[in-house]
Amino acid sequence: MKNTKQKALIYNAVMQNRCHPTADYIYHLLKPENPGLSLATVYRNLNTFANEGRIIKIGMPNGSDRFDGTLRPHFHMVCEQCGEVLDIDLSQLDHLAEEVYTQSGFTVSSYNLVIYGTCQSCAEVKENNS
Template structure:
């Protein structure tokens, strides 16, 4: 089903494209509402979901937490700090033939995947010292 490209959707998209910290839907809503107070939370959430399903932004599922949204739609990995909750891109080459290996081992035709590493970020490790 084709969705309309509304002014609200463009506002939400532009907001995510300018946020490079993997914001939650609430964070996106706060940024949108600061500039456009007439846009409802439901409108922002609906547009985030549509933009993610259309591949214009990327949803990063967080175990035991709110999903995050990423302007970078290319295949890449993420890491989440278990202490401060920050989410970062992992800048490394893709694991070659990963999908082929998973498909061969499981018999499942992989449609998409997300890899999320968890640990303690550099800033939090520095604070602990």
Template sequence: MRRNTIQRALVLEAVNKLKCHATAEEVYQAVVGEHPNISKATVYRNLNQLSQSGEIRKIEVPDAADRFDHRCHDHYHVRCTQCGRVFDVDMDYIEDLQKAIRDTHGFQFSGHDLMFKGICPQCQK
């Protein structure tokens, strides 16, 4: 059982306030802005612990920094190919999508993540 530390609470609060699929650096900047004595290592460690415990969701972004989401339920994302920001996609999560895969390598699938790509409205301007 993990302890609920003040630092952990600050990191969780920052992710919940940002609501933007923030990078670890963005979360750190949000926390250090109000609590200048917190270290980057503490923020990064707590982000990983919070994602492992299911309190936030870690989104692995190919060729970019991982993002942290305050929404923990299964859902899809889209990444802007211009600015790199990540957004939620408004569509139903396909629970058993992995059952449709013809597996030729012997995998036992446990789930899936999909990252769509496109250009966000802001970058289209």
């Protein structure tokens, strides 16, 4: 029963945190109220939820994977300065798979777009320090 409670806590933490949390973030968020929780349990459950399609796992090339509870089609922007991950809706790309097929005959099974750059907050800080 404890495991089921931990699963629910981990899942709810992803769904309630729009910051695209890491496993470490969720672990430190839940650990004070759940002393029996291990980081391995958090990782295992997050990966299970992602494999089941209940959440999205965002692989970060130079950092920890992030997790997203928003399942509707959308993409992500990553700030190279502060590491913040933000959602972006690019509905004009809804037909990307069809366009790829039309141009190349390549059948797309899935795709994920991550845009890297500088968020507005970091750009403003940089501008103010110039």
